[in-house]
Amino acid sequence: MEETLLITKALSDGTRLRIISALKGGELCVCQVVELLKLAPSTVSRHLHILSASGLIRSRKDTRWVYYRLADAGSPKKAARALKWVQGALEGDASIIQDSQALKKITRVSREALCRTQGKR
């Protein structure tokens, strides 16, 4: 029950549903998610932690950046099934579509706009 509740609680927040949908297109670093959601980095980090603890997403640290992606083969089956369900439920959702539009711009210019260090080189 605990494991399932971790998942349902993780899914019971609109911001976290947006994050899950945003990651459908592939991994993102925290600063990109921050840019999309327009929330404080600390807030976004907390949401990512909750999703991570539920097994719905995983993280990978590359030098100074941390990239998050949806649960995959190496993840618990329960998480994979939950993901499949919630993605179906959100299919065609207006705010999700809006986010995916915004994400296109972010992933295009993110390096210069968000990660100045990397952009300067």
Next chain:
Amino acid sequence: MEETLLITKALSDGTRLRIISALKGGELCVCQVVELLKLAPSTVSRHLHILSASGLIRSRKDTRWVYYRLADAGSPKKAARALKWVQGALEGDASIIQDSQALKKITRVSREALCRTQGKR
């Protein structure tokens, strides 16, 4: 998004997951759910209302009793899919199994024990 959030929020509570699992065996009246959960009737009523508002369960009023059942054919597709997922996620769960044992006793003697009026006749 709103509709999906109603569902995920409804699923983000252990008591409500127990109710959903309890209804898998067929409809129950509020007093039977109260007996299973050992919570105040007003609390149970509130949980049932939240589940009802999300579309996951439906109610039927029969004279003095209100019976709740899982969403069925006449219910929104989104709810049906959510139900299917969560039931799978809870399959084999220890506390759910325990509840189903307790439910057997409740549905057997409920009339006399819980609904004295009906029992007396």
Next chain:
DNA sequence: TTGACATTTCGTCATTTGACGAATTATAAT
């Protein structure tokens, strides 16, 4: 080494949530 930056952790605050009992509504028994 020193400074800058991405991310996380922590403390605080406002809002939401779950539990309860009291009061209310609707229905049935006497």
Next chain:
DNA sequence: ATTATAATTCGTCAAATGACGAAATGTCAA
């Protein structure tokens, strides 16, 4: 009619949750 019962609604309280900024951590650049 009056009383009793099943269920709901409402007000209150404690606990959980989400948002933020400040401080801490870890990594890279100069």
